[in-house]
Amino acid sequence: KNEVEQSPQNLTAQEGEFITINCSYSVGISALHWLQQHPGGGIVSLFMLSSGKKKHGRLIATINIQEKHSSLHITASHPRDSAVYICAVTFSLNTDKLIFGTGTRLQVFP
Amino acid sequence: GAVVSQHPSRVICKSGTSVKIECRSLDFQATTMFWYRQFPKKSLMLMATSNEGSKATYEQGVEKDKFLINHASLTLSTLTVTSAHPEDSSFYICSARDYPKQIFGQGTRLTVV
Numbered sequence: 001k002n003e004v005e006q007s008p009q010n011l012t013a014q015e016g017e018f019i020t021i022n023c024s025y026s027v028g029i030s031a032l033h034w035l036q037q038h039p040g041g042g043i044v045s046l047f048m049l050s051s052g053k054k055k056h057g058r059l060i061a062t063i064n065i066q067e068k069h070s071s072l073h074i075t076a077s078h079p080r081d082s083a084v085y086i087c088a089v090t091f092s093l094n095t096d097k098l099i100f101g102t103g104t105r106l107q108v109f110p
Numbered sequence: 111g112a113v114v115s116q117h118p119s120r121v122i123c124k125s126g127t128s129v130k131i132e133c134r135s136l137d138f139q140a141t142t143m144f145w146y147r148q149f150p151k152k153s154l155m156l157m158a159t160s161n162e163g164s165k166a167t168y169e170q171g172v173e174k175d176k177f178l179i180n181h182a183s184l185t186l187s188t189l190t191v192t193s194a195h196p197e198d199s200s201f202y203i204c205s206a207r208d209y210p211k212q213i214f215g216q217g218t219r220l221t222v223v
Contacts, residue, residue, distance in 0.1 A: 031210075033211075033212060035212075035214075040216075040217075041148075041201055041203070041216070041217040041219065042214070042216045042217060043203065043205075043214035043217070044214070045211040045212050045213065045214065048210045048211055048212075086153065086154070088212075096142060096144070096207045096212065097144070097156060097159060098144070098154075098156065098205075098212065099156075100153045100154045100155075101153065102152075102153050103153050
């Protein structure tokens, strides 16, 4: 069983829609990362969270430590947002080792 | 911003040969780098943790004699796939931490024929 679960696995949306991707994890963590992987394979780190909420442009990431849950929101989605979004966690302050979720494949159509 | 440069981006090699993949941190030092493998439409799998000046730490099930990792300087880690077989064909990617983010290389798509 994966320690980091994401939902949905696949998501399609029309341009302009509000997108939510969810991530749940099984035990306490030291940090949670949201990553974006484009079709060519390159990965970009979007956020690192240990509590609360962060915003960057049209992207918002939230985390609820008590519920062991994080969400990534995309406002006013655009076709260029089409990518795989990956949630990853570190379970200890002593390591940068990431445990990855299964990813959410997002396609935004014009 | 911080960049991790990974080279080559694509490589095709014959079975039985060895392939070296480089991962270089630009504008920051990385005492620790991570090597991952990704199968098609699957998530990343950590292969090993590369530590500057010491031996790499391999994850369970990863053959250390097959996937040789060297981290000789604070800015360079290399992964060598030795005696490559078609089942080694995959997407390999490295990362290093530039607090607070993990910076990923561009990835290397290895095809063994």
